Amino acid sequence: MSAPAGYDLLAGPIQQSLWRMGWTELRTVQADAIQAILLSDDDVLISAPTASGKTEAAFLPILSQLCESPTNSVGALYVGPLKALINDQFRRLEELCAHADIPVHRWHGDVGVGAKKRLIERPGGVLLITPESLESTFVNRTAQIKRTFGQLRFVVIDELHALVGRERGLHLRSLLFRLRQRIGAPFRLIGLSATLGDWADTYAAWLRPGELNQVRVITEQSGDKSIRFKIYGYSEEPDVETTRPLVDDNDRQDEYRPPDAVLDEMLAAFGGKKCLIFANRRTDVEKFADLLNERSENLGRPKEFLVHHGSLSKDIREHTEAAMRERRPCSIVCSSTLELGIDVGSVAAVGQLGAPWSVTSMVQRLGRSGRRDETTAEMRLFVGEEPIQPEADITVRLHLELLQAIALTELMLEKWIEPPEIDALDLSTLVQQVLSVVKEMGGIEAAMVFERLVEKGAFRCVDVSKFKAVLRCLGEHDLLEQDPTGGLILGIEGEHVVRRYDFYSAFTTPLEFRVVYQQRLIGMLPHTAVPQPGDCFLLAARRWEVIEIDENREEVSVVPARGRKVTLFTGERGNLHTRVRQTMRRILFGHSEPAYLNHQAAGWLKDARKTAREADLQGSSWFSPTDSKCYWFTWTGTQAHETLKLMAHLAGTPAEDMAGIALLFRAAPADIMRMFKSVMDRQPTAFELAAQLPQKQKRKYDRYLSDELLIQDRATDAIDVQGAMELLQQMST
Numbered sequence: 001m002s003a004p005a006g007y008d009l010l011a012g013p014i015q016q017s018l019w020r021m022g023w024t025e026l027r028t029v030q031a032d033a034i035q036a037i038l039l040s041d042d043d044v045l046i047s048a049p050t051a052s053g054k055t056e057a058a059f060l061p062i063l064s065q066l067c068e069s070p071t072n073s074v075g076a077l078y079v080g081p082l083k084a085l086i087n088d089q090f091r092r093l094e095e096l097c098a099h100a101d102i103p104v105h106r107w108h109g110d111v112g113v114g115a116k117k118r119l120i121e122r123p124g125g126v127l128l129i130t131p132e133s134l135e136s137t138f139v140n141r142t143a144q145i146k147r148t149f150g151q152l153r154f155v156v157i158d159e160l161h162a163l164v165g166r167e168r169g170l171h172l173r174s175l176l177f178r179l180r181q182r183i184g185a186p187f188r189l190i191g192l193s194a195t196l197g198d199w200a201d202t203y204a205a206w207l208r209p210g211e212l213n214q215v216r217v218i219t220e221q222s223g224d225k226s227i228r229f230k231i232y233g234y235s236e237e238p239d240v241e242t243t244r245p246l247v248d249d250n251d252r253q254d255e256y257r258p259p260d261a262v263l264d265e266m267l268a269a270f271g272g273k274k275c276l277i278f279a280n281r282r283t284d285v286e287k288f289a290d291l292l293n294e295r296s297e298n299l300g301r302p303k304e305f306l307v308h309h310g311s312l313s314k315d316i317r318e319h320t321e322a323a324m325r326e327r328r329p330c331s332i333v334c335s336s337t338l339e340l341g342i343d344v345g346s347v348a349a350v351g352q353l354g355a356p357w358s359v360t361s362m363v364q365r366l367g368r369s370g371r372r373d374e375t376t377a378e379m380r381l382f383v384g385e386e387p388i389q390p391e392a393d394i395t396v397r398l399h400l401e402l403l404q405a406i407a408l409t410e411l412m413l414e415k416w417i418e419p420p421e422i423d424a425l426d427l428s429t430l431v432q433q434v435l436s437v438v439k440e441m442g443g444i445e446a447a448m449v450f451e452r453l454v455e456k457g458a459f460r461c462v463d464v465s466k467f468k469a470v471l472r473c474l475g476e477h478d479l480l481e482q483d484p485t486g487g488l489i490l491g492i493e494g495e496h497v498v499r500r501y502d503f504y505s506a507f508t509t510p511l512e513f514r515v516v517y518q519q520r521l522i523g524m525l526p527h528t529a530v531p532q533p534g535d536c537f538l539l540a541a542r543r544w545e546v547i548e549i550d551e552n553r554e555e556v557s558v559v560p561a562r563g564r565k566v567t568l569f570t571g572e573r574g575n576l577h578t579r580v581r582q583t584m585r586r587i588l589f590g591h592s593e594p595a596y597l598n599h600q601a602a603g604w605l606k607d608a609r610k611t612a613r614e615a616d617l618q619g620s621s622w623f624s625p626t627d628s629k630c631y632w633f634t635w636t637g638t639q640a641h642e643t644l645k646l647m648a649h650l651a652g653t654p655a656e657d658m659a660g661i662a663l664l665f666r667a668a669p670a671d672i673m674r675m676f677k678s679v680m681d682r683q684p685t686a687f688e689l690a691a692q693l694p695q696k697q698k699r700k701y702d703r704y705l706s707d708e709l710l711i712q713d714r715a716t717d718a719i720d721v722q723g724a725m726e727l728l729q730q731m732s733t
Helices: 012-020 028-038 054-068 083-096 113-121 131-140 142-149 167-183 200-207 260-270 282-298 314-325 359-366 400-413 427-441 446-455 464-476 492-499 578-588 599-614 638-650 669-682 686-690 707-717 721-732
Strands: 043-047 076-079 104-107 126-129 154-157 188-193 215-219 227-235 275-279 305-308 331-334 349-353 377-385 480-482 488-490 512-517 520-526 536-539 542-550 555-560 622-626 629-633 656-658 662-665
Touching: 012 054, 012 083, 028 043, 028 054, 028 215, 043 054, 043 200, 054 076, 054 083, 054 126, 054 154, 054 188, 076 083, 076 131, 083 104, 083 126, 083 314, 104 113, 113 142, 126 131, 131 142, 131 167, 131 427, 142 167, 167 427, 167 446, 188 200, 200 215, 227 260, 227 400, 227 599, 260 275, 260 282, 260 349, 260 377, 275 282, 282 305, 282 331, 282 536, 305 314, 314 520, 349 359, 359 377, 359 400, 377 400, 400 578, 400 599, 427 446, 427 464, 427 480, 427 488, 427 492, 427 707, 446 464, 464 480, 464 707, 488 492, 512 542, 520 536, 578 599, 629 669, 638 656, 638 662, 638 669, 638 686, 638 721, 669 721, 686 707
Parallel strands: 043 188, 043 215, 076 126, 076 154, 104 126, 154 188, 227 377, 275 331, 275 349, 305 331, 349 377, 512 555
Antiparallel strands: 480 488, 512 520, 536 542, 542 555, 622 629, 629 662, 656 662
């Protein structure tokens, strides 16, 4: 074996492992990471395409150091966002460590008590864990933290982009600051992601706030890898087998289905191969898997479409993952659970049902195919529309989902992705962390909590007055109380909250009913979507009939059925970035026709452009079908669009949101322009606008916060005054 740059820095046992695994060379990103990790004390951010060996880039040097200088505690901590991803990486690291005498452990909700006990008794090597299980360690195993992690040297954060800007990311960030304070060890952080785009410095700032010079960024570009891509537009038709859905989701009624010709197109593209077909909603995961299997059976073909999403039991998800790694062809219709780097073998092609909500997600999903250097990445994106009536609203006649799909595609080809949001206030997660610290310590002074979580922690945008206000709220709800010495201890309600099984997660988990067949767990249904006895529904790519509902046990007993009824899982629309909306506008007013559109999609694009011309939307952002009704097409991001709506409400002129692309007013454009002129003169604050939001409770522990704190919270993460004012300035000129 040749000795590329960095190879000679690796410990002998790690070199032997690579030789036994048949490695003949190191990738550039791996050689660079080896030198950065072994020859410096910096934190490292590794950004490289999917399947470029990022995990090995991080762990080859880490394992080498542990080989040559073993620790008496866990030496390296791997944090992954998904249990399945941890299980996958566990197998890979076991192979790397086979000849290095480095133990590899994993810790999450599905790991047995025996394995956890062995780690506690003899901590060492590498531990793979979820943020929630790390939280559980602080709450339940406080006395063992120092012994378990006392000599920790590295923390590897995988799929960094999936954590930053979300509750789980802030939660993890806080836990890592607390861990560093608790053990007194200056461990290094290694971040991994395939989709950082041009925002590596922002992610580096997330790793080391105020210490950007201590983060070394290693990037590897995707090169000129070929892509095969197609957008299929199709008109949906009534589904005669489906009755009205169980619940409403995003105001869409699932009484329509793709025609057989489209299902045949999907079978031709994905049948007899190993493919992933992503859907934005779990409802569509189940619906399309059922339709494809039904169509396959009618054509005398095998039923080879499985499903994978978060509402399925662990056994079914793991069976699906294992099936993809076998030789027999099968495809998985899935939610974002398989968007990340879980190994399901070689994927021939990727499907996408509906337009995604971000370029980041689209890049991740496309990257699941063509993982080997010599193969082509392939994606087929399907956009279905119900038949459009002549009297339909103008926003419907603009075929917005198709425009969104094209805009995301063009931005992906331009190699642009959305920037991460790292400055959210998120007082809900602060509440959870305050309770966790108090539980960890048994009792602690408020000033020490402030020091751990704010001054030296992850919540540095929280000032003293806000922190005191949060503590007062927790006291009013009996989550906290003060002991005679003035220290904070958990109140009765606080003890109850911390003992709950879902306390370890900072994000909201919906109330769900278990679905059981012959004492075997199939999956979960939202409590708002539980069918009645005798009803049929889809779950785990099978049709079930309800035979009994046990309200006390929150359990639904089922038997296999022939009929089906679409179950609509709860969900939210995504937020679109301003650049995506502006790209949609550019496409609408352009003249070129993307070569990747099928005949139907190309026809819709022509129809949308004709509608825009007839309404003169290029010459003016205003459209007035009557003297007392007008649309303002904002073409801006979700937050700025919502901010403009709130500005109108604050001025006493209600506006109706039209598909996130326009605001509908019951007045003439001149009157609306005068109203917005007065808004510009007034210069409303983000706090004033957030106070207009009808629903201020958004996150898990918001119910414990005062209205004033909630308004401050929403003002930082839901309001874009600058973007809205810039748009108003453009309108006025």
